[in-house]
Amino acid sequence: MAQKETITVKGDLRDKRGKGDAGRLRRNGMIPLTVYGGDAEPISAAAPLAELAAILRSETGHNTIFKLDVAGVGVSDVMFQDRQIDPVRGRLVHADLRRIVKGQKIEVTVDLVLVGDAIGVKEQGGHLEHILHEIEIECEPLNIPEKIEADVSELHANEALYVSDLTVPEGVTFVTSGETVVATVGFIKEEMEQSIEAPTEPEVIGKGKKEE
Numbered sequence: 001m002a003q004k005e006t007i008t009v010k011g012d013l014r015d016k017r018g019k020g021d022a023g024r025l026r027r028n029g030m031i032p033l034t035v036y037g038g039d040a041e042p043i044s045a046a047a048p049l050a051e052l053a054a055i056l057r058s059e060t061g062h063n064t065i066f067k068l069d070v071a072g073v074g075v076s077d078v079m080f081q082d083r084q085i086d087p088v089r090g091r092l093v094h095a096d097l098r099r100i101v102k103g104q105k106i107e108v109t110v111d112l113v114l115v116g117d118a119i120g121v122k123e124q125g126g127h128l129e130h131i132l133h134e135i136e137i138e139c140e141p142l143n144i145p146e147k148i149e150a151d152v153s154e155l156h157a158n159e160a161l162y163v164s165d166l167t168v169p170e171g172v173t174f175v176t177s178g179e180t181v182v183a184t185v186g187f188i189k190e191e192m193e194q195s196i197e198a199p200t201e202p203e204v205i206g207k208g209k210k211e212e
Helices: 019-027 049-057
Strands: 008-013 030-036 043-048 066-070 074-085 092-099 106-115 127-130 134-139 147-151 159-162 181-186
Touching: 008 049, 019 030, 019 092, 030 049, 030 066, 030 074, 043 049, 043 066, 049 074, 049 092, 106 181
Parallel strands: 008 066, 030 092, 106 147
Antiparallel strands: 008 043, 030 043, 066 074, 074 092, 106 134, 127 181, 159 181
């Protein structure tokens, strides 16, 4: 499941807009938010950077469902829809949060991890290459898995594992095409050493005496 404990973040309603107000909020350790979706109108709010950053660093990351308690508005179950990161400092500077509606399916991206030892590696001397690291799925928010596992145990040399070969968790639908390659087992091409023959020295023809 995507959420094992209840996390509540308290926020404030934003009355002002613009870069000046956003800058003031960031200097005070707050992050501007846009909250939308569900049966309510979109709102502009602000919440502590430290608490939002901790959620993004957690195991479930941007797929974490948490409660946002905005003063004067109320509590909503939300998750990250989009986020803006400062390219220089690497800090969160703005986030879009989506309200969660019970029974409504959403599309999210989760990690795709390989499990097992491929036959093509342990018995045939091949090299396992992990191609697809994330997979897009559709499910209800409370059914979002932390990860999708791909078993490569039966993968032989010169074979590929596709999304269509994966086990689909209950309540989950794969959005990523079934023809997408997840992993392959191949052989590393070794560079053939070319023997370079030493150049043959040209025959020196000495000049004899000029015939008289």
